[in-house]
Amino acid sequence: MCGTRTRIGRTRQMKQARCSGFSASSLAALVIAAALWLGASGGALAEIQVTADVSRSVVAIGAGLTYTIQISSTESIDTRLLSIEKMPTFEGLRLVSSSPNVGNRMQFVNGAGSYSYTLTWSLVAEKEGTGTIAAGEIRYGGRKYALPAGQVKVMSAEQAGALPPELKDKDILPANTDDANINKQLEGKLFARLLISNPNPYLQEIVVVKCAVYGDSMDLLRLMGRFGWNPPSWGDFFAEQVDLGNQLSVRPVQFGARQYYEVIVAQFLLTPTKVGKTEIPFSQAQAYIQVRTNRRTFEDDFFGGFPDPFSQASIPVRMPIKGQAIEVKPLPTEGRPASFQNAVGQFSFAGRVDRTSMTEDDLLTLRLEVGGQGYLGSVAQPVLPDLPGWRQVGCQTKTEALGQSKSEGGKKIFEILLRPGKAGALGIPAIPYSFFDPSKGRYTEQTAGPFSIQVAKGKEQRLIMTGPQGVVASTPKDAQFFGEQIAYIRTELAGKAASVPLYRQPWYLPLQLLPLLLVGGAFGIRQRRDYLDRHADRLRVRGAGSRARRELREASAALRKQNLDAFYQTLGEALRGYLATKLKRSAAGLTLEEMERSCLEKGVSAEAAAALRTLLETCDQARYVASGGGETDAREILNRTESLLRELDKVGWGK
Amino acid sequence: MRRIFAYALVFLGAVAGIAGPAQAKPSATPQEVRAKWAAATEAYQKRDFEEARKAYENLLAEGVADANLYYNLGNVYCQLGQRGKAAWMYEKALKAAPRHADARRNLRLARAGLPPMNQGTFILFQPLAWLCGFLTASEWAGLLLGVSLAMSLLLSLWILLRRGWLRRLAGIGAATGLSASVLIACFCAARCADSEWRRYGVVTESGAIVRNAPSASADKYFEAAEGERYLVEDSDLSGWLRVTHPATGRVGYLPESVVGRI
Numbered sequence A: 001m002c003g004t005r006t007r008i009g010r011t012r013q014m015k016q017a018r019c020s021g022f023s024a025s026s027l028a029a030l031v032i033a034a035a036l037w038l039g040a041s042g043g044a045l046a047e048i049q050v051t052a053d054v055s056r057s058v059v060a061i062g063a064g065l066t067y068t069i070q071i072s073s074t075e076s077i078d079t080r081l082l083s084i085e086k087m088p089t090f091e092g093l094r095l096v097s098s099s100p101n102v103g104n105r106m107q108f109v110n111g112a113g114s115y116s117y118t119l120t121w122s123l124v125a126e127k128e129g130t131g132t133i134a135a136g137e138i139r140y141g142g143r144k145y146a147l148p149a150g151q152v153k154v155m156s157a158e159q160a161g162a163l164p165p166e167l168k169d170k171d172i173l174p175a176n177t178d179d180a181n182i183n184k185q186l187e188g189k190l191f192a193r194l195l196i197s198n199p200n201p202y203l204q205e206i207v208v209v210k211c212a213v214y215g216d217s218m219d220l221l222r223l224m225g226r227f228g229w230n231p232p233s234w235g236d237f238f239a240e241q242v243d244l245g246n247q248l249s250v251r252p253v254q255f256g257a258r259q260y261y262e263v264i265v266a267q268f269l270l271t272p273t274k275v276g277k278t279e280i281p282f283s284q285a286q287a288y289i290q291v292r293t294n295r296r297t298f299e300d301d302f303f304g305g306f307p308d309p310f311s312q313a314s315i316p317v318r319m320p321i322k323g324q325a326i327e328v329k330p331l332p333t334e335g336r337p338a339s340f341q342n343a344v345g346q347f348s349f350a351g352r353v354d355r356t357s358m359t360e361d362d363l364l365t366l367r368l369e370v371g372g373q374g375y376l377g378s379v380a381q382p383v384l385p386d387l388p389g390w391r392q393v394g395c396q397t398k399t400e401a402l403g404q405s406k407s408e409g410g411k412k413i414f415e416i417l418l419r420p421g422k423a424g425a426l427g428i429p430a431i432p433y434s435f436f437d438p439s440k441g442r443y444t445e446q447t448a449g450p451f452s453i454q455v456a457k458g459k460e461q462r463l464i465m466t467g468p469q470g471v472v473a474s475t476p477k478d479a480q481f482f483g484e485q486i487a488y489i490r491t492e493l494a495g496k497a498a499s500v501p502l503y504r505q506p507w508y509l510p511l512q513l514l515p516l517l518l519v520g521g522a523f524g525i526r527q528r529r530d531y532l533d534r535h536a537d538r539l540r541v542r543g544a545g546s547r548a549r550r551e552l553r554e555a556s557a558a559l560r561k562q563n564l565d566a567f568y569q570t571l572g573e574a575l576r577g578y579l580a581t582k583l584k585r586s587a588a589g590l591t592l593e594e595m596e597r598s599c600l601e602k603g604v605s606a607e608a609a610a611a612l613r614t615l616l617e618t619c620d621q622a623r624y625v626a627s628g629g630g631e632t633d634a635r636e637i638l639n640r641t642e643s644l645l646r647e648l649d650k651v652g653w654g655k
Numbered sequence B: 001m002r003r004i005f006a007y008a009l010v011f012l013g014a015v016a017g018i019a020g021p022a023q024a025k026p027s028a029t030p031q032e033v034r035a036k037w038a039a040a041t042e043a044y045q046k047r048d049f050e051e052a053r054k055a056y057e058n059l060l061a062e063g064v065a066d067a068n069l070y071y072n073l074g075n076v077y078c079q080l081g082q083r084g085k086a087a088w089m090y091e092k093a094l095k096a097a098p099r100h101a102d103a104r105r106n107l108r109l110a111r112a113g114l115p116p117m118n119q120g121t122f123i124l125f126q127p128l129a130w131l132c133g134f135l136t137a138s139e140w141a142g143l144l145l146g147v148s149l150a151m152s153l154l155l156s157l158w159i160l161l162r163r164g165w166l167r168r169l170a171g172i173g174a175a176t177g178l179s180a181s182v183l184i185a186c187f188c189a190a191r192c193a194d195s196e197w198r199r200y201g202v203v204t205e206s207g208a209i210v211r212n213a214p215s216a217s218a219d220k221y222f223e224a225a226e227g228e229r230y231l232v233e234d235s236d237l238s239g240w241l242r243v244t245h246p247a248t249g250r251v252g253y254l255p256e257s258v259v260g261r262i
Helices: A002-019 A022-045 A155-161 A181-186 A218-222 A477-487 A506-532 A537-540 A544-560 A564-583 A591-601 A607-624 A631-649 B002-019 B031-044 B049-061 B066-081 B082-095 B101-111 B126-134 B136-161 B165-196
Strands: A046-054 A058-060 A064-074 A082-086 A093-095 A099-109 A111-123 A129-133 A135-141 A143-147 A151-154 A189-198 A207-215 A224-230 A237-242 A250-255 A257-272 A276-280 A281-294 A311-320 A325-328 A340-353 A358-361 A365-372 A392-401 A408-420 A424-428 A430-435 A444-446 A450-458 B200-204 B208-209 B220-224 B229-234 B240-244 B252-253 B257-260
Touching: A002 B031, A046 A135, A046 A151, A046 B220, A064 A135, A093 A129, A099 B002, A111 A392, A129 B252, A181 A311, A207 A218, A207 A281, A218 A224, A218 A257, A224 A257, A257 A325, A325 A408, A325 A591, A340 A444, A340 A450, A365 A430, A506 B126, A506 B136, A506 B240, A537 A544, A544 A564, A544 A631, A564 A607, A564 A631, A591 A607, A607 A631, B002 B257, B031 B049, B066 B082, B066 B101, B082 B101, B082 B200, B126 B165, B220 B252, B229 B257
Parallel strands: A058 A151, A189 A311, A340 A430, A358 A450
Antiparallel strands: A046 A064, A064 A111, A082 A135, A093 A111, A099 A111, A129 A151, A135 A143, A189 A207, A207 A257, A224 A281, A237 A257, A250 A257, A276 A325, A281 A311, A340 A365, A365 A408, A392 A408, A424 A450, A430 A444, B200 B229, B200 B257, B208 B220, B208 B252, B229 B240, B240 B252
């Protein structure tokens, strides 16, 4: 059909070319180009695989089935190049619709793509007997692919509803619901049964028991969900359930001429613990099936239909399973080795030591491994032969199961700790281990070793633990054993535990305050420094009086030393400095008149201002006139200066 | 300034007076202690464990409190099959020297079969509890002092300097030191509280019965496992101790004679 569409497209192109008045040469060029393009695309055609199949090999008369042609490739499929050269004919089967349902699928697995294109036709079985599908042919690009012929067995409605005779012999019980109509529809189409791997096992041989549900079509199983099984009491069996995951697998099985689809709902691994006949009692599997509740006519399908949640219901379906007997055989006594300890399975036995040379103080780890298929619970610790020169001080057992249960097999490891009793070359003889292999029906014995270990003289200082920390006796009964595991005593006193705790020492708490004091001191210094930086002028003005008095004291000292020149100079500098600071001027630039005027402006009394001027003049005179006053005059001047300073201190100086 | 200095001195003196404890000293001289220690060790090496026990217990009675003494005595109890007493001595050794690897290992052996000691501790707190127990209270206190001094020096430097890379460096150091000081102070406080106020005891005898009341005729509550550690809530009950199981929180009464106080 696609090929036809392509041809029509090309014819239209040619017509359009004629109409638009193209020359013959242009047309020829176009045709050649098109042919080249087609040739090129034909040369790069993908390799395809073609299959044709029907959905059911056995159907009841009037029942529907589908015929599907699938074209798959690892490259993209150009559907324009695909055409059905020869459509298969159907005999005994009626084609419901002439045009197929088309499906396109593309998927990538591990970076590699796969493409498939499906054409599906719906058929209905018309005649009882055998419906045939004749061979057909499809074309992809220039290549032809054959469609194989096929057959479908069409049964009468009565025959299709009943169980096949093969299953009737197996006492299959019919599935049932609370609805009689549904029970009638399910008749012969749905049932469950137990699959037992070996109904006649040996004692401790693992038996796999599966609960399987069978449906006569995938369509029926698709409508079902929430499969479950209430397993019976296992009685004399040790049972472990196998986790089948969330996705149940489906596989087709043939019962005579009829095909069913099998779903394993649950799986158990049973280990018989008692010889004799044991019955697995009656049990029941269950599931839920989607049923249409809005059938318009009686002919409408009972199950499935358009997925309309308002017109569907989930109906529980019960699938009873008859009990079955298992005859457990005892293990044969003939050929049973002395080392046999009831291990049943297909195992292997190996052993090794962790070192071949050691000292007397060390411990040797002898590792024995029993691994394989079988019930690991039946694997006991190998019995060690006499070990001259050795003493067993501990043993640890580890089980590494293959799956989630011990019944699926795996590995059991025994780590035995041995302590040498003397120095020299010590040996460990071969260790035998035997098990019963049910597949062969006989016993097998294997050995590990022998091993030779060179033991050197110990240092007798401390015992070194070489094994895992947990490998010790958990009870104090064996005091000697326990005592040997511990680390050796200390021969010196530690010498520091007797001291009074540091935090209770008398100096500790005061010392803890030291950081606070340090930080507080630093903070205080920083604050003071910042304050001084911010208020330097004001502080200088405030400190003028104390500076002047300090200089007066220096002047007084000079007077006591009879140094009148220095006395008057210091006195004058003190007064000038005082005034300059208070007036915020430079002392060098202040004249007597300026000083007097400024003092008067700042609120100094006229008498004080005059006295100040007189004093300064006196100081200047005394320094430069050789016939200055004596010591008495100088002292009086000093007193007058002091009283003047006191008076000047009272002035505000424009604050 | 002088006055402030004088006040500070008085304050420090007062604090020192409060903090100054009475220090317990061994009654024997160091030479005597060494001689007895050597005799006890020799008895152990000759596998005369009964003699070694007596010698070590004598040293203990004379006021020698040493981690190795506890440890060796624990070993002697081990050799004599007294698992509970051994666990008690190892606990005492670990209290005195938390990093005593041999004591820790032997304690694990003595406690074999018992639930782990940190059972019941919230899983995120377990590393913190381990870190806290890594040092003794004294060691934490010393560490706190050192770190806080260093931090305060760096902080002072940062306060006093006005600019420059040294100030930045001092600031980073001070911030780090401050965080570390806070953390260490928490650990130190927890450890000090643990050693000063929380009292633990180890069950030294097998088959000790925890009762509902401090009386031998009281109802049996449950059986305490030998070597198991309990928190002693109250010891002033005329021969009985009110104990709490650290993992389950069950509170009951045990005779004082079957509990070794850590």
